Amino acid sequence: MVGGQARVGKLTQxxxxxxxxxxxxxxxxxxxxxxxxxxxxxxxxxxxxQREIEDLAALIDHAxxxxxxxxxxxxxxxxxxxxxxGLPITRLALFEPPFVVDDSRPPLPADYVPQLDAHIxxxxxxxxxxxxxxxxxxxxxxxxxxxxxxxxxxxxxxxxHTIAYDGRIxxxxxxxxxxxxxxxxxxxxxxxxxxxxxxxPALISGARAAADHLPTATLRAVPGExxxxxxxxxxxxxxxxxxxx
Numbered sequence: 001m002v003g004g005q006a007r008v009g010k011l012t013q014x015x016x017x018x019x020x021x022x023x024x025x026x027x028x029x030x031x032x033x034x035x036x037x038x039x040x041x042x043x044x045x046x047x048x049x050q051r052e053i054e055d056l057a058a059l060i061d062h063a064x065x066x067x068x069x070x071x072x073x074x075x076x077x078x079x080x081x082x083x084x085x086g087l088p089i090t091r092l093a094l095f096e097p098p099f100v101v102d103d104s105r106p107p108l109p110a111d112y113v114p115q116l117d118a119h120i121x122x123x124x125x126x127x128x129x130x131x132x133x134x135x136x137x138x139x140x141x142x143x144x145x146x147x148x149x150x151x152x153x154x155x156x157x158x159x160x161h162t163i164a165y166d167g168r169i170x171x172x173x174x175x176x177x178x179x180x181x182x183x184x185x186x187x188x189x190x191x192x193x194x195x196x197x198x199x200x201p202a203l204i205s206g207a208r209a210a211a212d213h214l215p216t217a218t219l220r221a222v223p224g225e226x227x228x229x230x231x232x233x234x235x236x237x238x239x240x241x242x243x244x245x
Contacts (some may be wrong), residue, residue, distance in 0.1 A: 028242070031063055035075070037162040049169055073227070074166040077173065080214075084186045091151045093192040093238055096199060096227050098136075098175040099206030107176035108135055108167070113180055114166040125160035129153070132163045135175070138200070148243045179213045191217040192241045193234050194234065196225030203227060 036055060037043035044051070056078070060067045065088035071079030077096035083089045100107050109115065119128035126148060133139040133147065139228055147153060172180060191214050195207035211219035225233055 007134075027239075028068075029063065031059055033059055035162070037139050037165065038159050041159060043162075047165055047168070049081065049165075051077075052078055052165070052169070053085050053087070056082045057087050060088060062212060064189045068093070070095070070238060072096070072170055077169050080184050080187065081169065084184045086186070087243075089189060091242065093193075093194070093241055094207075094210065095194045095229070095234060096196070096203045097193070097206055097210050098170070098174065098203060099179060099209055100176050100202055101178055101209040102202075102205050103176060104205050105138055105202040106135075107198070108170075108174040110175075112136070112165040112241070113164050116160075116167060120161045120164070125157040126153070128160040128163055132160075136163075136167075138202075179209055184214060187214065188216060190241075190244070192237070193217050193221060194220045194222055196222050196227065196229055198224055199226040 023084050032141055033055075034041040036047075036052060056069070067087075067089055068091040069079045069082065069089050070093040071077070072095045074097075076097035077099075079092055079094065080097075112131070112137075115131055116128045119125070119131065130144045130148070133144050139147070171180075171183075173183075193207050193211045193214070195204050205227060208219060211217040220237060222229065222237065
């Protein structure tokens with residue numbers, strides 16, 4: 001999904017600066033990066049999920065391995081893939097991976113990614129963004145017309161070509177079926193899976209499914225929060241998880 005993030009933290013005595021860096025400044029060096037094709041990051045075609053794993057590997061190498069990795073939304077799923085690929089990650093924290101594993105919301109259309117690719121190929125990034133809003137984010141069709149006039153819409157259109165990247169990362173995990181048995185089986189590190197108590201039922205189900213699916217995972221509900229929570233709220237849980245033994 002758009003907005004998916006992955007953040008890397010390395011235990012250090014050097015203070016860090018900026019958002020969300022200062023929340024861990026006394027104990028960690030924190031790297032928050034723009035995934036490829038977004039923000040200040042460049043992009044290279046053709047896209048492959050493996051390239052995003054390599055991006056994270058390069059960042060961890062630059063920061064100094066090993067790392068604690070935090071992923072938000074689709075970034076949580078990318079972080080799982082990176083850990084399964086053997087990157088030097090010692091702990092993994094995830095917030096609301098957007099799995100759809102039951103009937104609490106409609107699944108993604110089977111041709112969701114091809115539809116996104118077709119809209120981009122036809123030069124219609126706004127249609128790709130609208131498809132994301134309705135099929136993935138669950139916004140009613142009648143609301144999207146008004147959203148197209150909103151100040152944030154040009155920013156969404158500018159990264160619309162990357163929405164299909166998230167679709168490829170998610171794979172079949174938004175189909176309404178159980179999570180695939182053979183994905184992430186190689187992960188043995190501690191994992192913290194979080195969700196907000198006030199988030200949508202599908203995201204709660206998805207977080208619970210992730211915790212049940214991953215043998216080393218612990219589930220934690222964050223009181224009063226939803227998918228758009230803030231680092232301020234999550235910082236205490238992340239700090240505690242980083243220091244658990």
